Amino acid sequence: MNTLKNYAGLLTSLVVVVLIALAPIFSGNAASREVVFTILRAIVLASSLNILLGYTGYVSFGHIVFFGFGGYVGFYLITAQGQSLWVAMLAGGLVSGLLAYLLGKAILRLRGAYFALATIGVNEAVRAFINNFEPFGGPTGMTMNFSVYQQYGGAMQALEMTFYIMLVLTILVVILSYVVRTSKFGLGLLAIREDEDAAEVMGVVAPDAKTWAFVLSAIFPGMVGALFFFKNGSVEPLDAFPLHTSIEMIVMVMLGGQGTVLGPILGAAGYQRMRGLLVTSTIFKNIQLAVSGGLLLLIVLFVPAGIIGWARQRWPKWRGVLQ
Amino acid sequence: MDFILASLADGLLLGFIYGIAAMGLTLIWGVMNVINLAHGPIIALGMFTVYLLFTFLGIPPYVGVLLAAVFGLLLGIIIYLIAVQGVIDAPHLSSLLATFSVNMIIIGIGTAIFSTSPRNIDLQLWSVSLGPVTLQGTRVVASLIAVLVTAALYYFLYRTRQGKYIRAVANNRAAAELVGIPSNRVLALSFGIGAMLATIAGALIATFLPFNILAGGTYELKSFVIGVLGGLGNPVGALVGGLILGLLEGIVPTFTQTTWVPVIEFVLFVIILLVRPNGLFGGEQ
Numbered sequence: 001m002n003t004l005k006n007y008a009g010l011l012t013s014l015v016v017v018v019l020i021a022l023a024p025i026f027s028g029n030a031a032s033r034e035v036v037f038t039i040l041r042a043i044v045l046a047s048s049l050n051i052l053l054g055y056t057g058y059v060s061f062g063h064i065v066f067f068g069f070g071g072y073v074g075f076y077l078i079t080a081q082g083q084s085l086w087v088a089m090l091a092g093g094l095v096s097g098l099l100a101y102l103l104g105k106a107i108l109r110l111r112g113a114y115f116a117l118a119t120i121g122v123n124e125a126v127r128a129f130i131n132n133f134e135p136f137g138g139p140t141g142m143t144m145n146f147s148v149y150q151q152y153g154g155a156m157q158a159l160e161m162t163f164y165i166m167l168v169l170t171i172l173v174v175i176l177s178y179v180v181r182t183s184k185f186g187l188g189l190l191a192i193r194e195d196e197d198a199a200e201v202m203g204v205v206a207p208d209a210k211t212w213a214f215v216l217s218a219i220f221p222g223m224v225g226a227l228f229f230f231k232n233g234s235v236e237p238l239d240a241f242p243l244h245t246s247i248e249m250i251v252m253v254m255l256g257g258q259g260t261v262l263g264p265i266l267g268a269a270g271y272q273r274m275r276g277l278l279v280t281s282t283i284f285k286n287i288q289l290a291v292s293g294g295l296l297l298l299i300v301l302f303v304p305a306g307i308i309g310w311a312r313q314r315w316p317k318w319r320g321v322l323q
Numbered sequence: 324m325d326f327i328l329a330s331l332a333d334g335l336l337l338g339f340i341y342g343i344a345a346m347g348l349t350l351i352w353g354v355m356n357v358i359n360l361a362h363g364p365i366i367a368l369g370m371f372t373v374y375l376l377f378t379f380l381g382i383p384p385y386v387g388v389l390l391a392a393v394f395g396l397l398l399g400i401i402i403y404l405i406a407v408q409g410v411i412d413a414p415h416l417s418s419l420l421a422t423f424s425v426n427m428i429i430i431g432i433g434t435a436i437f438s439t440s441p442r443n444i445d446l447q448l449w450s451v452s453l454g455p456v457t458l459q460g461t462r463v464v465a466s467l468i469a470v471l472v473t474a475a476l477y478y479f480l481y482r483t484r485q486g487k488y489i490r491a492v493a494n495n496r497a498a499a500e501l502v503g504i505p506s507n508r509v510l511a512l513s514f515g516i517g518a519m520l521a522t523i524a525g526a527l528i529a530t531f532l533p534f535n536i537l538a539g540g541t542y543e544l545k546s547f548v549i550g551v552l553g554g555l556g557n558p559v560g561a562l563v564g565g566l567i568l569g570l571l572e573g574i575v576p577t578f579t580q581t582t583w584v585p586v587i588e589f590v591l592f593v594i595i596l597l598v599r600p601n602g603l604f605g606g607e608q
Contacts (some may be wrong), residue, residue: 059416106597112415113358117547118596124544125589132582139582247423254420290431297424300417301409 009323010178013262017043017174020269021167033163035276037231040170042268044224045245046252047173047261051180052217053250054258056210057193058108059116061246062123063221068240069126070096070222071229072136078230079144080135085152089165089226096222097215104211111196120243127241141236162231169227173220178261180216181323189213193259251296257306261323266307325455331573332456338569339466340527342562343473344542345549347520350476353556354493354513355411360422361402363543364429365518369395369525370534371433374442384446384530388468391526392519399518403511411510433536443533461531472523473562476516480558489513493556548592554602563604 021040024033049063070092077083077091107118131139152158180186188209191199200206229235248271256267274295278288303310312319344366351359359365372394373387382390406425410417448460480486491499492509500506525539549568553560568588575584595603 053416057414059419061419107593110596110600113352113356113419114596114600116415116419117358117551118593120544120547121589121592121596125586125593128582128585128589132580132586250416250420254416286435287431289434290428293424293427293431296427297406297421300420300424301406304413304417 008321009261010175012321013174013178013265013323014171016262016265016269017167017170021170024163030159033160037163037166039269039272040166041224041228042249042252042272043170043265044166044173044220045249046256046264046268047177048217048220049249050217050253050258050260050264051177051189052213053253054260054264055181055186055189055193056213058210058214059250060119060214060217061116061250062119062121062243063217063249064241064243064246065119065123065126066096066100066218066221067225067228067245068130068237069099069225071225071235071240072130073222074226075142075144075229075235076136078148079142085227085230088230089223092226093219093223096225097219100215100218101211104214108207108210108214123241123243123246127237130240131237137236139237141234141239143234144230146233159231162227165227166224169220169223174261174265176216176220177264178323180213181261185209185212190259251292251299254296254304254306255299257308257310257312260306260308260312263306263308270307327574327577328454329456330577331570332458333462334569334571334573335566336458336462336466336569337572338566339469339562340524340565341542341545341549341568342565343469343520343527344524345546345553345561345565346473346476346558347517347524348543348546349550349553349555349561350520350558351514351517352550353558354489355407355510356415357407357411357418357422358415359514359517360419360543361425361429362521362546363539363541364426364433364536365395365398365521365539366525366528366542367433367534367536367539368398368429369522370529370538371437371442371536372522373526373529374444374534377444384444384526385464385468388523388526388530391522395519395522396515398522399515400511402518403514407514408507408511430536437536439535439537441533441535444529446530459531465527465530468527469524472520473558476520476558479516485509485512489516545588548588551592551595551600552603554604557602557604560602560604564602 021036024036045063045067049060052058052060073095074088074092077088078085103122107115107122110118130136136142146155149155149158152161180189188199188204191202191204192206192209196206225240229240252267252271253264254267255271256265257263275288275292278284278291284291299306305313308322312322348359348362351357369391372391373384376382376387376390377384402425406421407418410421446461448464450460451458451463480490488499488504488509489512491504492506492513496506524542528534528542545568549561549564552567553562553564571587572584575581575587
C-alpha cells in the first residue's frame with residue numbers, strides 16, 4: 001500500500017494519458033484517432049520541454065528544432081536508405097540527443113533571455129541550412145513513396161500502427177518525466193532552477209546537469225518527429241521547424257503548470273482541444289490565434305503557476321497525487 | 324565588380340532601416356530587460372498604416388510614415404500598460420510570453436482582416452546613377468529618414484529631461500525612483516518609443532518592398548541579430564549592426580546563392596552571443 005502511495009503521482013499521470021487514448025481505441029473511429037494522435041504528440045513535446053523549462057528553468061524558444069531535425073533524419077533513412085520505421089525513430093532520437101548535447105555544451109552557458117535568443121537563432125539557422133541542403137530536398141523537402149507503407153500491411157494499418165507507437169512513446173515520456181523529477185539528478189535540476197550559483201556551491205555540477213537535461217528533453221521530440229513525418233508522407237522545412245509550435249509548446253507547459261509531471265499533460269490536452277474547437281467554430285475560426293494569445297496573456301498575468309501549480313497551492317493535501 | 328557595387332549600395336541603404344528596427348528592440352531591452360517578441364507584428368502594423376492611409380485616403384506615404392510613428396508610440400504605451408507592466412519584475416519567461424501573446428493577438432486579428440496576401444505601395448521616385456550603381460529614390464529617402472530618426476533619438480536621449488529619465492531608469496531603476504523619477508511612466512514611454520521605431524521602420528520598408536501581415540517576422544529576427552551584433556541595449560550599436568547586416572546581405576549574394584544569407588546570419592548570431600554577449604562594441608562581461 002505504501003509503495004502505491006509513493007507512486008500516486010505517476011499513476012495519476014498515466015491514468016490521464018490512458019483515459020485520453022481510450023475513446024478511439026474502443027470506438028475504432030479514425031477521425032477521433034487522428035485528433036488524439038495530435039494530442040499525444042503535443043503531450044510528448046510539452047513533457048519533454050518541461051524537463052528543461054519546468055525543472056531546470058531554461059527557456060528554449062526553439063525546441064521544435066529537435067522535432068524537425070529528428071524527423072528529417074528519420075525520413076531520409078526511410079526514403080533514401082530503405083530503412084525501417086524502427087531504425088528511423090531510433091536514429092531520429094539519437095541525432096536529436098546528439099545535437100542537444102553539442103548545442104548544450106555551447107549555449108547552456110548563456111542565461112536567461114540570452115539563452116532564449118540563442119535557441120531561436122539555432123532553430124532558424126538549422127531551418128535555413130536544411131532549406132539549402134540538397135540531400136534533404138532543399139526548400140521543397142522530400143516525399144515518401146506510397147509503397148513504403150506496404151511492408152507495414154498497407155497505408156491503413158500503418159496509420160493505425162503509428163497511433164499505438166505514439167501512445168507507447170507518450171507513456172515512456174511520462175515515466176521519464178516522473179523519474180527525472182523524483183531522482184537526485186532531478187533535485188539538482190530544481191536547485192539550478194531556483195538559484196544556479198547556490199546549486200553549484202551545494203555540489204551540483206551545473207554544466208553537466210543542464211546538458212543532460214537538454215539531451216533528455218530532445219530525444220523524444222526527435223523520435224516523434226521521425227514517426228510524425230513517416231505518417232505525414234512528406235517533409236519540408238516550413239513544416240519541420242515552425243517557430244510558432246515551439247512557443248505553443250511553452251504555452252502548454254505554462255497552462256498546465258511548469259515543473260510538474262501532470263501539468264504538461266493537462267496543458268497539452270487542453271490547449272490542443274481548445275485549438276481544435278476554435279479552428280472548427282464559425283465565429284472564432286479566423287481569429288483563433290488571437291483568442292489563444294489572449295488566453296496566454298491571462299495565464300501569464302494571473303495564474304503564472306498553471307493549473308496544477310494553482311491546485312497544489314489550493315489543496316496542499318493532494319500534492320502527493322498532483323505531481 | 325559592377326554587380327558587387329550595386330549589391331553593396333542596396334545592402335547599405337537597407338542597413339539603415341534595419342538599424343532603426345533593431346534600435347526599437349534594443350532600447351526596450353536596455354531600459355527594462357524585456358525582449359519584445361511582438362516587435363515583428365508592430366513593424367507589420369507600421370507597414371499597413373502607411374498602406375491603408377495611402378490606398379484609401381490618398382495620404383502621401385511620407386506623411387503616412389509620420390502618422391505611423393504617432394500610432395506606434397500610442398500602441399507601444401497601450402501594450403506596456405496592458406501586457407508588460409504586470410510582469411516587469413517577474414522571471415524572463417513571463418515577459419517573453421506576455422509579449423508573445425501580444426504578437427499572437429495582433430497576427431490573429433491582422434490575418435483575419437487583411438489575409439496574408441502580399442501588398443505593395445506603388446510609389447515611383449527619381450533614381451540616381453553613379454557609374455554602375457543606380458540608387459532608387461525611394462530607398463535613398465528612406466535611409467535619409469532613418470538617419471534623421473537616429474539623430475532625433477540621440478538628441479532626445481541625451482539632451483532632454485525625459486530622455487535623461489529614460490537613461491537613468493535603464494541604469495538603475497531603484498536609484499532613479501529614489502531621486503523622484505516616475506519610473507512606471509518612463510518605462511511606458513520607453514516601450515512606446517521602442518514600438519514607434521518599429522512602426523517607422525515598417526512604414527519605410529513599405530515604401531519600396533512588398534509585404535504582408537506576417538512580413539514583420541523576418542525583420543524581427545534580423546533585429547535580434549543586429550541587436551546582438553551591436554550589443555543589446557545600445558542604440559548606436561544597433562545602427563552600426565544594421566549597416567553590418569545590410570553589407571553582409573549585399574556581399575553574400577555576390578559569391579553564393581541568396582538563400583545562404585539566413586544561414587550565415589543566424590550562425591553569426593549564435594557565435595556572437597557565445598563569444599561576445601555584450602556585442603561587438605561592448606566591454607567584457
